[in-house]
Amino acid sequence: MAEKPSLSKSEMEIARLLWKIGPATVREIHTEVCKHRQADFATIQTFLRRIENKGYATSTLQGRTRVYAAKTRPRTVIRDTVDDLIERLFGGDAMPLVRHLIEERNIGRTEIDELRNLVDQLEQQSAIKQEDRDDC
């Protein structure tokens, strides 16, 4: 398929909102953005158009207002973006980023527990994979 060009930072912010509030009009996204910072309506419009041009969303006219809907799953975009970041900033090794996040960002009580669970699960899976390898 046609190698979508990656989203710019600003486009990503908009894409995130599109995922968050589901199919939405320019105005809805604009309103949402403005909760956090000033933004021109036309600017948001441009971003949405570009996001669509890049192949990450589709739009349809509902009457005279255009409704945008995400086309690519967040997962995909996040993976690509994060992979790229890890490549450039850490030479491809993900652990430094994990470390950074755990150390620098304030992780609360609840999250610590969740993390512990995640790690446990990971260990399980890791064990399973080990078995698989034994089968070969």
Next chain:
Amino acid sequence: MAEKPSLSKSEMEIARLLWKIGPATVREIHTEVCKHRQADFATIQTFLRRIENKGYATSTLQGRTRVYAAKTRPRTVIRDTVDDLIERLFGGDAMPLVRHLIEERNIGRTEIDELRNLVDQLEQQSAIKQEDRDDC
């Protein structure tokens, strides 16, 4: 201070190498980059110049070759970059990224153990902070 403009993706790749191999000439960085991908010497030169202009490095002439040295610690750049990413892609919540990393990237045995340790430490600190709060 003068609000450094942030580094672009490509600049970051170069900055990382500069941190990695310490003060270095354009050629050294260029050679390093070329281990992974083709790159024009002059292009690397431009990136280094821009990194310096943005205030993230300094350079001095050693004879007739210029030696660049990082000026800002990786930590700082990483923090800013990651914070920005988290803001745009996750609305400011770091956990989704942590989750993503743990789930999507293949984390090996050794890393699992390290993670567990990190989480343990975190818990400790969290407990300490709790005490602090009690004092107030």
Next chain:
DNA sequence: TTGCGTCACTTACAAATGTACGGATACATT
């Protein structure tokens, strides 16, 4: 029916980014 606000679509444009050419100069080798 005359505005007013809302949309869509077009077009603009400066700044940032990626990529690189070309001239000047100095060093090394013939």
Next chain:
DNA sequence: AATGTATCCGTACATTTGTAAGTGACGCAA
């Protein structure tokens, strides 16, 4: 000394990005 080789520095230039103004259509309130 002449020529090739490595650097530096300035300059260029197409794209992408951020930001928005301008134009025309439509629908509702006065």
